[in-house]
Amino acid sequence: xxxxxxxxxxxxxxxxxxxxxxxxxxxxxxxxxxxxxxxxxxxxxxxxxxxxxxxxxxxxxxxxxxxxxxxxxxxxxxxxxxxxxxxxxxxxxxxxxxxxxxxxxxxxxxxxxxxxxxxxxxxxxxxxxxxxxxxxxxxxxxxxxxxxxxxxxxxxxxxxxxxxxxxxxxxxxxxxxxxxxx
Amino acid sequence: xxxxxxxxxxxxxxxxxxxxxxxxxxxxxxxxxxxxxxxxxxxxxxxxxxxxxxxxxxxxxxxxxxxxxxxxxxxxxxxxxxxxxxxxxxxxxxxxxxxxxxxxxxxxxxxxxxxxxxxxxxxxxxxxxxxxxxxxxxxxxxxxxxxxxxxxxxxxxxxxxxxxxxxxxxxxxxxxxxxxxxxxxxxxxxxxxxxxxxxxxxxxxxxx
Numbered sequence: 128x129x130x131x132x133x134x135x136x137x138x139x140x141x142x143x144x145x146x147x148x149x150x151x152x153x154x155x156x157x158x159x160x161x162x163x164x165x166x167x168x169x170x171x172x173x174x175x176x177x178x179x180x181x182x183x184x185x186x187x188x189x190x191x192x193x194x195x196x197x198x199x200x201x202x203x204x205x206x207x208x209x210x211x212x213x214x215x216x217x218x219x220x221x222x223x224x225x226x227x228x229x230x231x232x233x234x235x236x237x238x239x240x241x242x243x244x245x246x247x248x249x250x251x252x253x254x255x256x257x258x259x260x261x262x263x264x265x266x267x268x269x270x271x272x273x274x275x276x277x278x279x280x281x282x283x284x285x286x287x288x289x290x291x292x293x294x295x296x297x298x299x300x301x302x303x304x305x306x307x308x309x
Numbered sequence: 310x311x312x313x314x315x316x317x318x319x320x321x322x323x324x325x326x327x328x329x330x331x332x333x334x335x336x337x338x339x340x341x342x343x344x345x346x347x348x349x350x351x352x353x354x355x356x357x358x359x360x361x362x363x364x365x366x367x368x369x370x371x372x373x374x375x376x377x378x379x380x381x382x383x384x385x386x387x388x389x390x391x392x393x394x395x396x397x398x399x400x401x402x403x404x405x406x407x408x409x410x411x412x413x414x415x416x417x418x419x420x421x422x423x424x425x426x427x428x429x430x431x432x433x434x435x436x437x438x439x440x441x442x443x444x445x446x447x448x449x450x451x452x453x454x455x456x457x458x459x460x461x462x463x464x465x466x467x468x469x470x471x472x473x474x475x476x477x478x479x480x481x482x483x484x485x486x487x488x489x490x491x492x493x494x495x496x497x498x499x500x501x502x503x504x505x506x507x508x509x510x511x512x513x514x515x516x517x
Binding site for chain 1: 311312313314333337374375377378381382384385401405408409410411412413415416417419421424425428444445448449451452453455456458459460463480481483484486487488490491493494495497498499501502506507508
């Protein structure tokens, strides 16, 4: 109980701390932040349940008015804005990433983790984010999806980085990948 | 880490957090249903008026919170003007600004201790399932304490990397970062257990 609690707390703090890493700007001019990388990594390392709970803690801090999102954003206003689907979608993204990592056995951990991050951190996340924009902006699914398309190349890079990081963590400390521990 | 709440004791600060959240939920539900520009403009002005009662710093903090939203709204308005109608663009802009503004107002006027007390009250019914109502408050306190620790550690790792390499560290430093977190979690868990653990102990019924 205590160990699960501290793991969740520490990864929540890591996701917040990654918000302070200056974003890298792609050639297309779209900034990519390290924060959603932390979300995918929480799922890939901690597993579905604990990864999702770490994100729940971060979302809770945002609701409490703490500026823990990249760029010092936070507060209840985020929940009324067009990006609410992406914030809440993080929870599902971490869960699905962790679930896929624990179920998908390929010859390479990096491959499993990259596929998991693409499914959780891109397919599921963009689905949630797009539904959020449909509701807030009263758009059709296609129109809302179009608004978030510029961010997909950055997230693909992040998914590959998450796969690579997960493999490195597994190589140096095989017991550390709690998503794979049964 | 500082909360976004403004320090002070305005009329809105003195209202209880539960009342503010309840009213906000109602206001949001009503605003989401409005689709005419005039009532939405009235709502927007009312929200602006609320911020104004906090003085200049209230207006400034409200505008600051609106900035990242306006970016997307601007894009939508351009799109609407090109393809749809000006009426739709106006309704959309007014509704989002009014709703985000109202939510921000609650954040600005509710100090963190009030919010944590509210969370503890809401979590109280879950004690039946073995979840301590103090857990959310403990989680918030620990994350806030750990964020500067982890930021400091990331800087240390980056310095250690730079002392040895001319290349940029990139995301590879996240590997030692995560491994150190996994070690920390064992130590923190031991420390928590040594202080009585997290599962609520059965206290004798209070006599008062």
